[in-house]
Amino acid sequence: MDACAGGWLAAFVPPGDGTVRLRVFRRFTDLLEAVERPGLIAIDIPIGLPERIGRGGRAAETAVRPLLGARQSSVFSTPARPAIYAEAGWVPNVDEMLAAHARASEIARATSDPPKGVSIQAFCLFPKIREVDEVLRTEPGVARRVFETHPEVTFWRLNGETPLGEPKKVRGQPFGRGLALRRKLLATAGLPAGALELRAPPGAGEDDVLDALACAVTARRLRAGEAVSYPNPPETDPFGLPMAIWM
Template structure:
């Protein structure tokens, strides 16, 4: 196992941070149009950690999927960053009104979908379609959430500052440096098509990818659930029980 990758969505697709576990080559960052481009890249990363909901239940019981229900209360002031995904039928609805209709019909209690949630549905569909078409990728591609990653890096203490604030960006950079990422990577400007917070979130995903590769990660819930297509339903982050540093 040599390369790993962390991905976060950006305006033009995905910002991807790639790193060799043995440090034999320098890390690299680029923007790609699809997750498949990274899965099939020349580096062939063994673990791809991506900030997008993966695994879509046919029905939703309570406030969202089980990973969202379990993780949200742990994040304190940042809990709202973990917003609820609806059932699969709503994700594949043709427009916002139809998505809300499908979401309410397949949830208990009935819940619609936020505009923020609706806006990421194209990327949710992209990854869902990829994992349904190529089951072998399910062991390589894992769902992560940047705020869960930073929470774990911070000793499982919630962050107070928002990532778009200067203090929030500085705190996240400090945590990435403390995790062992090189300063030139953490301090690099974002690539064209991405913002600074997109890059930092991709680097947080990279830290989790490394933990998964080194068997120092945990999932919420634990163990992961599976949806009707056999796709894992879990958010992964660092396990400080195995790596207290």
């Protein structure tokens, strides 16, 4: 499952050779209530939020970032919980968003050592991080079947544990060679036939489809007991949520 412009893009991959389905959900809770009833979810969003952050973010991020070579900037440093919860919800306009970003950065600097603010790109993910965190903290049954992953780490594994030489995007736009490389790697991952021919549904882009399928690859490995966590064993946050990236 991957965040996208329309909310969340889920790639439903059944056991065996069943048909893969792509669906966009406006909210994370909509997925949990979907007719597909996923038994296990691998999602590209930080899970587990500490009260303070050290250099480089959580241990999960500092563990996987060196693996990715030139792609390591795709793993952003998750700030502390107080910074992520500095605002209660979406902000309605640009001026208020910039003011909210400044407040969150101030709190992030106060809860990190060395002090570090947050980028506007990371700040724009905070509502989605809160959305998942609020569910997992209050519903232990759901938390037990939701795992954090990162598509670029999955692509690194599929590439023979070698950093990828091409980015997915250049200057914010899809990059053909990078998308083609990731599609080629997914073709080796044992997904059901037809998965790579699926078109992006409204609210999602081609890069979102590839990332959602990469998450599904990790979900299959989790189901088979083959996935590994970074760090191993996972750390936990004050609410008992694991802080680890699985692949």
